[in-house]
Amino acid sequence: MKEKFLEIYRKNITRPGADKLLAWLETTDFFTAPASTRFHLSRPGGLVDHSVHVYERLDNLVTDEEGYPGSTFGEDFTISDETIAICGLLHDICKANFYTVEMRNRKNEQGQWEKYPFYVVDDQLPYGHGEKSVYIISGFMKLTREEAMAIRWHMGFSDTDFKGGGFSVGNAFGKFPLAVLTHIADLQATYLDEAEGE
Numbered sequence: 001m002k003e004k005f006l007e008i009y010r011k012n013i014t015r016p017g018a019d020k021l022l023a024w025l026e027t028t029d030f031f032t033a034p035a036s037t038r039f040h041l042s043r044p045g046g047l048v049d050h051s052v053h054v055y056e057r058l059d060n061l062v063t064d065e066e067g068y069p070g071s072t073f074g075e076d077f078t079i080s081d082e083t084i085a086i087c088g089l090l091h092d093i094c095k096a097n098f099y100t101v102e103m104r105n106r107k108n109e110q111g112q113w114e115k116y117p118f119y120v121v122d123d124q125l126p127y128g129h130g131e132k133s134v135y136i137i138s139g140f141m142k143l144t145r146e147e148a149m150a151i152r153w154h155m156g157f158s159d160t161d162f163k164g165g166g167f168s169v170g171n172a173f174g175k176f177p178l179a180v181l182t183h184i185a186d187l188q189a190t191y192l193d194e195a196e197g198e
């Protein structure tokens with residue numbers, strides 16, 4: 001999946017700074033990190049798999065010729081391939097240098113204690129989630145307003161800002177269709193493509 005990620009990245013993300021961002025990513029654990037500690041793709045490489053899944057889902061949602069089904073965006077709703085790749089591949093870049101492995105004890109089938117590896121959060125840059133991805137990317141290359149909104153609010157109503165009583169996510173969704181679609185793509189990847197057992 002790393003190869004696929006790199007291929008999509010290099011083909012589509014070409015604005016100034018894109019190469020520096022990719023070079024930085026290579027210095028992090030992005031390509032070996034899990035997508036979560038326990039829930040989806042909690043294994044090495046899970047994060048890059050998830051990022052590619054979201055890209056593919058978003059690409060399908062945006063390039064549907066009729067516009068997103070049930071939407072009023074219609075044919076004039078066009079989003080560039082570069083934007084789709086940025087939002088899909090980089091929305092969870094905040095999870096680079098974010099997890100670490102701890103050893104825990106459990107009883108095996110023979111009733112003996114054994115150690116097993118367990119992912120825990122060890123955030124090296126505690127800046128939030130979507131907002132942290134925007135912050136990291138912006139250190140290397142410029143994001144459009146649409147892209148920044150889409151990445152910032154990709155968690156939708158699970159975002160801690162909303163849980164704390166904020167209304168920005170709903171307001172952002174009302175103004176920026178790409179933010180809605182990126183959130184939908186994230187849900188599709190997490191719950192349809194990465195369902196347990198895969």
Ligand SMILES: [Fe+2]
Pocket residue numbers: 091092129154155
């Ligand atoms: Fe996320």
Ligand SMILES: [Fe+2]
Pocket residue numbers: 050054091092186
């Ligand atoms: Fe995600």
